[in-house]
Amino acid sequence: MSALPVEDRGLPRLFAGLPRDGSPLGLDAHHAVHGPQPSAAHLIELVGESGLRGRGGGGFPAGQKLAVVASARRRPVVVANGAEGEPVSFKDKALLRRAPHLVLDGIALAAAAVGAREAFLAVDRNAHGALDAVSWALDERRARRVDKGLRLQLVVVPPGFVSGEETALVNLLNGGPAKPTFTPPRPFERGVRGAPTLLQNVETLAHLALIGRLGPEWFRALGTESEPGSALFTVSGAVARPGVYEAALGTPMRALLAQAGGVRGEPGAVLVGGYFGSWVEPFAAQGLSLLDAELSAAGAALGAGAIVVLPQAACGLDQAARVTRYLADESAGQCGPCVHGLAALAGALESLADGLGDTRPRALRWLQQVRGRGACRHPDGAVRFVESSLEVFADEIELHVKGRCGGRRGEFMPTRSRS
Numbered sequence: 001m002s003a004l005p006v007e008d009r010g011l012p013r014l015f016a017g018l019p020r021d022g023s024p025l026g027l028d029a030h031h032a033v034h035g036p037q038p039s040a041a042h043l044i045e046l047v048g049e050s051g052l053r054g055r056g057g058g059g060f061p062a063g064q065k066l067a068v069v070a071s072a073r074r075r076p077v078v079v080a081n082g083a084e085g086e087p088v089s090f091k092d093k094a095l096l097r098r099a100p101h102l103v104l105d106g107i108a109l110a111a112a113a114v115g116a117r118e119a120f121l122a123v124d125r126n127a128h129g130a131l132d133a134v135s136w137a138l139d140e141r142r143a144r145r146v147d148k149g150l151r152l153q154l155v156v157v158p159p160g161f162v163s164g165e166e167t168a169l170v171n172l173l174n175g176g177p178a179k180p181t182f183t184p185p186r187p188f189e190r191g192v193r194g195a196p197t198l199l200q201n202v203e204t205l206a207h208l209a210l211i212g213r214l215g216p217e218w219f220r221a222l223g224t225e226s227e228p229g230s231a232l233f234t235v236s237g238a239v240a241r242p243g244v245y246e247a248a249l250g251t252p253m254r255a256l257l258a259q260a261g262g263v264r265g266e267p268g269a270v271l272v273g274g275y276f277g278s279w280v281e282p283f284a285a286q287g288l289s290l291l292d293a294e295l296s297a298a299g300a301a302l303g304a305g306a307i308v309v310l311p312q313a314a315c316g317l318d319q320a321a322r323v324t325r326y327l328a329d330e331s332a333g334q335c336g337p338c339v340h341g342l343a344a345l346a347g348a349l350e351s352l353a354d355g356l357g358d359t360r361p362r363a364l365r366w367l368q369q370v371r372g373r374g375a376c377r378h379p380d381g382a383v384r385f386v387e388s389s390l391e392v393f394a395d396e397i398e399l400h401v402k403g404r405c406g407g408r409r410g411e412f413m414p415t416r417s418r419s
Helices: 027-034 043-050 062-070 091-098 100-114 128-144 166-173 202-214 216-220 253-259 282-286 292-298 316-329 336-353 360-370 378-392 394-401
Strands: 077-082 118-124 151-157 197-201 230-237 243-248 267-272 278-280 306-311
Touching (some): 027 202, 062 197, 077 091, 077 100, 077 166, 091 202, 091 243, 100 202, 202 216, 230 253, 253 282, 267 282, 278 282, 316 378, 336 394, 378 394
Parallel strands (some): 077 118
């Protein structure tokens, strides 16, 4: 699968200068492409002025999070989240595998800005290419004494959809299982060993490393006033070249799909935002831009930037049922709405897909009972996915109820994270 973006309007940024053989960018080449490591002085102000928001799905202003952690009374800890458990997202793995030094620069700069002396980089245990590239890059930096005064450790995270949730990572680093915990307190208040903890997605930190070098005006040269910069998008499904692509925020969805070689055949629906995202009608989706402000009107959001094109020949209801069952099985098992509610929703969709009766009234009731009642965001994300499935595949559901659906069933949407 391709991980090389198309040159366009100042892009690529994060993937600039990558070797064509697929190997990671070494330290000397990294400095030749991006310049030496900048000072962390005024970094918090620069990131705040840039308008950078988290690229892990939450979209929280990065400068604001830096400022809050830096103002804490205790010495903070930094955690870089590269534990990408989303089966249809592999942009973080691609970034770590190809440009590990850019992420490591971001970690070191963030640590210096908030006054941390200890940092962790969390990576999925099954992401072998990313782990190898990061380990090699860390050895390069240690040999050159690049990150003096910072203890930076690579942490291997067990695979799982919820393993990369921020409180799950804190719990793991505190000696517990990689499962979410009840909040408050949030990690920035009390995280690793009780210290205020800056927890940022690895793509966010890579952008931060470039903002530290080139400034907020450079970052804002792409995107829009309210949603500036570029982002990485994982494009998969019925496209000619599935892979990771870098695009400016505000780029038309149609243009992003064109970067991936265009849609193959007739699309049945487009999933925007991954398994915590929303299905959008194919014609409507291709007319939208990569902006949360625009996508929200269609009931969607960019999330972690995963876009899946479902072919028209596939049974959308069957795929939605498979994904919902996967989300139910990935529950941390810590609260009733998630354990019982998601299993009930998965069962309702499976019954619909199998033509065993119209279970929509029960599903709609359970959606209301689950929403907003979980210990973490897992049930809310699943609710969003199921709601959009019931809406976008409404015509298909009617056919299933009557026993007349002719869509292709079986595995199309993956239920395992890509290594």
